[in-house]
Amino acid sequence: MRILAVSHPCTTDVNQQFYAELEALGHEVHVLVPANLRTAYAPDGVQVKRWPAYAGTLEQRRVFASGSVPLHGYLTPLRPLMRRYAPEVLFVEEEPYAVSAWQAMRASRGLPMTRVVYSAQNIRKSYPPPFRWMEQYVLRAADAAAVVSEDVGAVLRAKQYSGRLLPFPLGVDTGQFRPLPETRARRRAELGAGDELVVGYVGRFVEEKGIRVLCAAAEQLAAQPAGQLGAPSCRFLFVGGGPLLGELRELERRHPRAVTVREGVSHGEVHEWMNAMDVLALPSLTMPGWKEQFGRVIVEAMACGLPVVGTDSGEIGRLLQATGGGWTVPERQPEALAAQLLGLAARQAERE
Structure with a gap:
């Protein structure tokens, strides 16, 4: 299976482990990340590094609003990326209200793929326009939602999301985290x-x-x-x-x-x-x-x-x-x- 992920967390190498595991299962994986994301821990910009076990594409594109997780968006169109990789599954590892999530879902419209959006938001919040509209668009476009907990699923249902809910608890690398x-x-x-x-x-x-x-x-x-x-x-x-x-x-x-x-x-x-x-x-x-x-x-x-x-x-x-x-x-x-x-x-x- 070909998978394209849109994932700001993967600017940190350890967060690519999940995709390395998908590769180990025989899937073809491509990951899109911001090239110039800034965080509280890296105010001058995150240095994107590759997780050693991840061999797939790590596509870096510049974003605007680089200091904000929900507000950052890609400066170049994503539609050509969708056509080039032709994924069978698009996994948007961003919250539904995020600008980058809206960009990815919109760029994929009309193309034959299954669309999955991630969410960990366990409190129902009402966002001002245009973020409310973007969130509604993403939830209508998503075939499935990967939810961190039952509360997250309940929040999405309350927002009229009718697609599949996929339990997606955060994982742990037991090869690293173990008694030593x-x-x-x-x-x-x-x-x-x-x-x-x-x-x-x-x-x-x-x-x-x-x-x-x-x-x-x-x-x-x-x-x-x-x-x-x-x-x-x-x-x-x-x-x-x-x-x-x-x-x-x-x-x-x-x-x-x-x-x-x-x-x-x-x-x-x-x-x-x-x-x-x-x-x-x-x-x-x-x-x-x-x-x-x-x-x-x-x-x-x-x-x-x-x-x-x-x-x-x-x-x-x-x-x-x-x-x-x-x-x-x-x-x-x-x-x-x-x-x-x-x-x-x-x-x-x-x-x-």
């Missing part, structure tokens, strides 16, 4: 961690991910002396980057023996730091326009053998219940989060 005892020992030695519970966070340092809640819990537990009430000490490891980095650095400054912040860690190193942890914390917050869409770090942590403590924001609670891989605490309650972590520190057997 030697790596664990090396990274823990770098942290100066002994027998204490290492509580980890991996992701964006932003309000909606519950960073301030986790900081408050860390503040409480950092002040908890080892051995008090029979509880071992805790150490917190934050891996990622974002606007709240300064607050985390201040927390690290106040508690240098209990808090470590690692910024600028590549995706290829994340699994190593996960192996240094004993439990992953993901205290995400439901916001007016956002709730946790899936929580890829949850399945990555589980693949490394870690339990997870999260909230019930979006998919977190469902995922933890379905896998039995952790516990939930109420949102916005650092005391409850601290109590759960302290309990885990005291119950070593429950973590193994």
Whole structure:
């Protein structure tokens, strides 16, 4: 089968793994990506790299509005691309309201192919024109929608989408994310961690991910002396980057023996730091326009053998219940989060 994907995520090489797997199954794959996309992590532009196992076409085209995921659009017509590759399946790995999704669907009109659009939007939102019109066009044109969760499917149905819904949970590379005892020992030695519970966070340092809640819990537990009430000490490891980095650095400054912040860690190193942890914390917050869409770090942590403590924001609670891989605490309650972590520190057997 010939597949053409339109995918801004594939500007990052690791996101091409999915397409490498499709190739391994015998499919012919071509991927279109923005050549000049800018993100918070790469304000000067993402350097497009190829995933070693992906051998297909990686077509780079310049876009306008290069600093915005939903607003960026290709500067050159896509119709010739559709004719050249003549895909049997067009997979638009962009939200239905995105300019690039509308461009791809419009460029494919009248051509013999199956059209699939991706969505992770789990809150029903009404967009202003022309984005509402573009979204309606894309949903009418799509033969199927690859949805990250049941909530996403419900949102699309509420928007009168009548095509097929294809469950499309985020995957994990179990060849990379797995227990690595030697790596664990090396990274823990770098942290100066002994027998204490290492509580980890991996992701964006932003309000909606519950960073301030986790900081408050860390503040409480950092002040908890080892051995008090029979509880071992805790150490917190934050891996990622974002606007709240300064607050985390201040927390690290106040508690240098209990808090470590690692910024600028590549995706290829994340699994190593996960192996240094004993439990992953993901205290995400439901916001007016956002709730946790899936929580890829949850399945990555589980693949490394870690339990997870999260909230019930979006998919977190469902995922933890379905896998039995952790516990939930109420949102916005650092005391409850601290109590759960302290309990885990005291119950070593429950973590193994």
